[in-house]
Every structure is written in structure tokens, then in C-alpha cells.
Amino acid sequence: LGKNGFMKIGIIGAGYVGLVTAACLAEFGFQVTCCDKQQARIDMLNQGKSPIFEPGLELLLNKHADKNLFFTSDIQKLIQHNDVLFIAVGTPSDPDTGAADLSAVFHVAAQISDHLNQDKVVVTKSTVPVGTTRRLKQHFTDALQGKNSPHNIHVVSNPEFLREGSAIEDFMRPDRVIIGTDSDYSKSIMDMIYRPLYLYETPIVWTDFESAELTKYASNAFLATKVAFINEIANLCEKTNGTIDDVAKGLGLDKRIGHKFLHPSPGYGGSCFPKDTLAIAHLATEKNAPLTIVDSVITSNDNRKKNLITRIQGFLGKTPYFDHSATALHGKKAALLGLSFKPNTDDMRESPALYVVPDLLAAGCIVSAFDPEAHETAQQVIEDHPKLSFENSITDCLKDADFLVILTEWNQFRALDLGEIKTMMNNPVICDYRNIFAPNMAKQHGFCMDYVGKPALFSTETAHIEMINKKNIDNGAKPVSAVDG
Ligand code: UDX
């Protein structure tokens, strides 16, 4: 330990995980330095700005900046001046195989062994496949033996379970902490680091490296399975006139199932579920213990996002405002509310919008999008298009829109008044893929509304009856009257 037994912690990687870990460990009272190879990121942090949007993060960073929280791009100094090093660099999945790419983790490991000047505890915070922490240990043993180094490196696996949007809360009040160690020394250090959580009686699971690594992947795969499962049950509700809200509530009240992660959606996204399900499935196949359930979850969720455009087209065709032709969406203005993969983040990774925006453009739509935080990140990953615009307000986004698609359930969208929306749009048509608008309000304002897992609504206002009838007659069906359709 550093002088006076005061523990100094270095975090390598100033991404979501690294920054949240740094800010929260500083809040726990430790002296923390966070390092990133991107100088621009460090410059921003040194100017008191967070390079990512995460509620409460910037506040916490600024609270501790220059007191017990520092930023640097000098990894050598970081390694040499700290007792405990957390590795929080990205572990993206290989686009072809789905295997986690560990090159950044092992690059950092090589830097640690190169610059080692005293005993260290090295903690993997990044999500790494089962076996990686042991491989890291072997890497350090070989490297230090090769140099005849008198020092020791103790490795630890301490996977992170934070959710974007509530990451600070998740770190400060976790359901549990998982720590894989193989020495009393590293165990005592980790115990000291997480002591502030004893106040909340947070359970700590002390285990071996492999079980700790596996717990992280299994948790994410299980949660992704819950989401994919409820989404398929939502499909079934749509075909059978069931209502997913009631089904999910009934399911969730069974304590063995629990009510969380049973909200139907356009499909899960983010930096973790898609990547971690692929990685664990890949590993399982390699080890000849296939996870056929997880394989199906991956396919189910991918198809859900890919099929959103077909769903939108099918629904629009059933409203009085669009026809069934292949060119029905040509020149129509689509308003899109929500781009990030979930609310309270600017993260676009694997977001359903990455499918819907290009598919709407390909169908000939003019797309006008609004997201409270994700414009910049969206512009980085969605190709420029003359018919695509990112608007600065909901009003600009909705103006003269022929239909609206809701992809992310930001709170400010929930608060919108359907009466006002109707005055802004050309047609009262909404694809509400996060079920944020109450059906009775939609009915009251005469909206055609597509929901996930419950019956779609079709406008029954007298003014629209004529159009519906005309279509029905064209299709050989019976005319309707002014009752719920
Ligand atoms: C994290 C975890 O690392 C990943 O395993 C988990 O599954 C999801 O969250 P995240 O923090 O979101 O990843 O990654 P990212 O936002 O990509 O940040 C990683 C940071 O590490 C980047 O700022 C990158 O510049 C930095 N980095 C990467 C280094 O400083 N050095 C390197 O060698 C590689």
C-alpha cells in the first residue's frame, strides 16, 4: 500500500465502466486516477466535462476532481503510482464470430508488466470470457519470471453490473458484488475497497475467477432472455387479442419470476446484452456445451429489430391514411422520437433506431428524428442522408409528420399531450413501440396507434369513417360505423 496505508487506485479506460468506477470509488474516499489512451477524452475530463452522458456522473466527477480524483493519459505513471489497478477498457465482440475481443485487455496487461515497480492488485472490471482472469495471471507470472522481477501481481475478477442511465446508483447500491480471487492478500484489498457498502448490507459473493466471470455473462444472458421471452409473448398477445401489460403483471407477481425486465419493446440493445449473449454463446459452442436457449434469444431479438420496418408498413397500410402499395411510404414524413437504445443515455450501440432509420429512408420516407441526448452519437453511426434530419425540439420533429414512431421511452415523451400532437401532425398515426400512450387517451383523440403486445387502435372519428369505409369497400369488406374499430 501507498504511504500511510492509504490505498491509491488507478482505473485504466475512461469509458462508461471506467468513469463510473472512478467517480464512485472517489466518492468512497479513495484517491483515484483514471487513465485513457484518448487524449481528447482526458482533456475534456480535466476541463470538468464528462465525455459521456450519464445522470449524476459529471456532478460526482467535479465534486472530487483535483481533490482525490485525477485524469491522465500517462499509463506508465498511472501503473507505477497506484496500488490497485482496475482494467476497464472495452471488450467489443468480433463481428464475424461474436467472440469477445480481448486485445485491449492484454495490451494493458503488457503495459502493466512492462512498468511494474511494486506489488499490485490488478482487477478486471471489463466483461471478459471465462478463463481470461486466469490467462492474465499466467501472462503476469510469465512476464515477471522472464524479467526476474521481485514483485507480485495479484489478479482479481470483479465484474460490473451497472446499467446505463442508473450507473451511479447501481454502483453505490448494488444488489450484490461478485469478486473472484485466489489469494488472501487480494481478498483483503477488495474487502477494503467495498467496505463502504457494508452499511447497506450488500451481499458480497467471494468466489474463484471462473465463477465470477461466468456470473456476469449468465446474468446478462438471463436478463436478455427475459426480454426476448416477453417480446415473443407480446407477439402472441397481438395474435390472440391478449394484453401484454396484464400478462406481464400476472407473470411478474410470481416471486419466482419477478416483475423486472418484462417490458415489451422493439428489441433490446446496448453495449452489453447483444455483446455478452454472443460471447457466452460462442464460448459455449467452443466448449461443446451449447447454450441453445441463448442462441434462440439472439436470433429472436435480431429478427425483431430487422422486422420493425415490415411491422410499421403493415400497420400503416391498415390505417385510412396509407395504402398497401410498395410505394406507400414514398415522400411521407416519418417523425421518430427516441434514438438511444434506452432512456437516460446517449448510447446508440445496437439500438433499434439503427435499423429503423435506414429502413424508413430506403422505403422513401423523409425522416425527422429527435432524441434528448443522442443526436451526436447517432450522427456518428447513422450515415448522412439528404432526407434525414435531427431536430432540436419535439415540435420541429412532429411538424407535418405523416406518422410518428416511438422507439425509446424517455420521460418527456410520456408527458406529451396527444391533443397537441394531433394539431402538429398531418395524420393522427403513431407506432408506439414502448407503450407510452394510454389507449383510452389515444381513442379519445382519434389516433390510429400500434402498440406492442396489445390490440392496435384505428381511428373512429366521423371524419375518418368515410376513408375507412372507402378502403373496406375497395377490399370487399363491410362498412364500419362510429364505434371502436
Ligand atoms: C465496458 C467494459 O469494458 C466492457 O467489457 C463491458 O462489457 C461494457 O462496458 P465501456 O466502458 O462501455 O466498456 O467501454 P468504452 O466506452 O469503449 O470505453 C473503454 C475506454 O477504454 C475507451 O475510452 C478507450 O479509449 C479506453 N482504452 C481502450 C484505453 O484507455 N486503452 C486501451 O488500450 C484500450
Ligand code: UDX
Ligand atoms: C445491462 C444490465 O442490466 C447490466 O446489469 C449490465 O451491467 C449491462 O447491461 P444496460 O444495457 O445499461 O444494462 O441496460 P438495461 O436497462 O439492462 O437494458 C438493456 C436493454 O433491454 C435496453 O435496450 C432496454 O430497452 C431493453 N429492455 C430492458 C427491454 O426491452 N425490456 C425490459 O423490460 C428491460
